[in-house]
Amino acid sequence: MKNAKINVSKFNFYYGDSRVLKDITIDIPENRVTGIIGPSGCGKSTFLRSLNRMNDVILGSRAEGSVMLDGRDIYGRDVDVAGLRRKVGMVFQKSNPFPKSVFENVAYGLRIDGIKDKYFIEERVERSLRDAALWSEVKDRLRDNAFELSGGQQQRLCIARALAIEPEILLMDEPASALDPTATLKIEELIQELKKKYTIIIVTHNMQQAARVSDLTAFFMLGELVEYDITSIIFTKPSKKLTEDYITGRFG
Amino acid sequence: MARHAHKEKLIHGLFLLNGLLVVFLLAGIFAVLVKTSIPAFREIPLGQFLFSSVWNPTATFTKPSYGILAMLVSTFMVSVGALAIAIPIGVGAAAYLSDVANRHVREIAKPIVEILAGIPSVVIGFLGIVLVGPMIARIFGLPNGLNALNGAILLAVMALPTIVSLSEDALKSVPRSFQEASLALGATHWQTLVKVKIPAALSGIIAACMLGMGRAVGETMTVLMATGCSIKMPASFLDSVQTMTATIAIELGEVPYNTTHYYALFGIGLVLFIITFFVNMASDIILHKYQRVMK
Ligand SMILES: Nc1ncnc2c1ncn2[C@@H]1O[C@H](COP(=O)(O)OP(=O)(O)OP(=O)(O)O)[C@@H](O)[C@H]1O
Ligand SMILES: [Mg+2]
Numbered sequence: 001m002k003n004a005k006i007n008v009s010k011f012n013f014y015y016g017d018s019r020v021l022k023d024i025t026i027d028i029p030e031n032r033v034t035g036i037i038g039p040s041g042c043g044k045s046t047f048l049r050s051l052n053r054m055n056d057v058i059l060g061s062r063a064e065g066s067v068m069l070d071g072r073d074i075y076g077r078d079v080d081v082a083g084l085r086r087k088v089g090m091v092f093q094k095s096n097p098f099p100k101s102v103f104e105n106v107a108y109g110l111r112i113d114g115i116k117d118k119y120f121i122e123e124r125v126e127r128s129l130r131d132a133a134l135w136s137e138v139k140d141r142l143r144d145n146a147f148e149l150s151g152g153q154q155q156r157l158c159i160a161r162a163l164a165i166e167p168e169i170l171l172m173d174e175p176a177s178a179l180d181p182t183a184t185l186k187i188e189e190l191i192q193e194l195k196k197k198y199t200i201i202i203v204t205h206n207m208q209q210a211a212r213v214s215d216l217t218a219f220f221m222l223g224e225l226v227e228y229d230i231t232s233i234i235f236t237k238p239s240k241k242l243t244e245d246y247i248t249g250r251f252g
Numbered sequence: 253m254a255r256h257a258h259k260e261k262l263i264h265g266l267f268l269l270n271g272l273l274v275v276f277l278l279a280g281i282f283a284v285l286v287k288t289s290i291p292a293f294r295e296i297p298l299g300q301f302l303f304s305s306v307w308n309p310t311a312t313f314t315k316p317s318y319g320i321l322a323m324l325v326s327t328f329m330v331s332v333g334a335l336a337i338a339i340p341i342g343v344g345a346a347a348y349l350s351d352v353a354n355r356h357v358r359e360i361a362k363p364i365v366e367i368l369a370g371i372p373s374v375v376i377g378f379l380g381i382v383l384v385g386p387m388i389a390r391i392f393g394l395p396n397g398l399n400a401l402n403g404a405i406l407l408a409v410m411a412l413p414t415i416v417s418l419s420e421d422a423l424k425s426v427p428r429s430f431q432e433a434s435l436a437l438g439a440t441h442w443q444t445l446v447k448v449k450i451p452a453a454l455s456g457i458i459a460a461c462m463l464g465m466g467r468a469v470g471e472t473m474t475v476l477m478a479t480g481c482s483i484k485m486p487a488s489f490l491d492s493v494q495t496m497t498a499t500i501a502i503e504l505g506e507v508p509y510n511t512t513h514y515y516a517l518f519g520i521g522l523v524l525f526i527i528t529f530f531v532n533m534a535s536d537i538i539l540h541k542y543q544r545v546m547k
Contacts, residue, residue, distance in 0.1 A: 082439065085435065085438045092432065092433065096432065098430055099430070112437065161433075
């Protein structure tokens, strides 16, 4: 695929002895939204977490095969994993703000990068919160502890936190699962906005949402990539029976 | 339903009883201390007791003097010194065990650390005399190494097992999701430890340090053996000192019953009680304030 930002090939992932990703080969284009759908437990989160090596922290896990980002294997020797993760931001399935203030949550990534300039940080925090459609709700509560925000606000805070360090790729694991329809809509609009600058990979359980936001859609099942195509094709004339059954809700 | 309510009431009552018992015991101890030390203050001016550094109750040719300031300062030096040594080492070791060490090291190291907590204070005091003392003497070129520094080191050693073990528990109970969030933003393990894990575990770590020190400060035997037993105003950590607890322990056995000296020793006990009470209250307030900020 031309313009591929990420090329995954023959990728396998194991938790101990159980193989949860099986020979995944997929190319993910730059500045597009790629949706990942599939039944619970099929390995969507595991796949996402393989793209920023977040699975490294899980004892006994093992990756095989290659994931090329801009032509370089992220699992290669002497890869700077922290640097990789700055490039490949992530919003987790369960929102996980730090037990710090709203402001400090968003500023965290900047501070650990050694940025000291107060005005720069303030400006970036505000912009990230605006981008995550949260600014108007928290602009007077920046010093409050993040845990005092509602679940949906916490999730958007996590999005703002990921945006603050301006990654190139944004991995989003069901970013809208805890949001009401209005906030979900905001996030979806945000995603459309963000894809001008970022390459986005989003996991979702919501078929309509996948159809609305993603340019391409990958369907996973039992650790395998069943089908991967332009979203409209996946949702209107998928080539695999499994995909069709899943899309039409014949199993879940 | 009714049975349930009865049970609830019973349990509630039991807990209330427990709480009241503790309060009564504390109040009782306080009352005894006050009652027994009052006669001392009929003889000793309060100003002398608190602000004089001359403790000489058995003076025969001059007037006996009952100043506890030197002991107070000594106690403070030994305790603070011990904290200064034990907290960085203890928290560092806990961080190592929870974050760096692999599972095998942790599984072996943690029980060993916990066994260390059971070593009797006399043994630690003995080590202070035969091991730490000579080392301090050699390093600083002193005739002997029985001084405040020695006491502080030994108390730190005694506090360490508790601090390490409980801090490690606190660090381990920090949700993995905080750690992942930090790593996902490009933080190193070290940054994650310092900026996320330790702050998130801080209330537990503070509690660990308090418990560790509480245990160590109560250990009269160790400081008695290792600090050189000299009641004069210490000028540095290399001076011999005698803490308040040590004074009580040494002198209470020999003092004639119902003398001013006897009552004065209870007066020291009262001061200790008050100090302990306020230190505990202060750390409680700090802890609560901190937890509020964290929540
Ligand atoms: N840390 C782990 N250790 C062991 N097995 C794991 C771990 N995390 C996930 N798994 C297993 O790997 C498989 C894939 O899990 P994963 O979380 O990737 O699924 P998912 O597609 O994201 O599911 P969901 O839609 O419910 O979030 C599951 O069978 C799961 O039980
Ligand atoms: Mg998942």
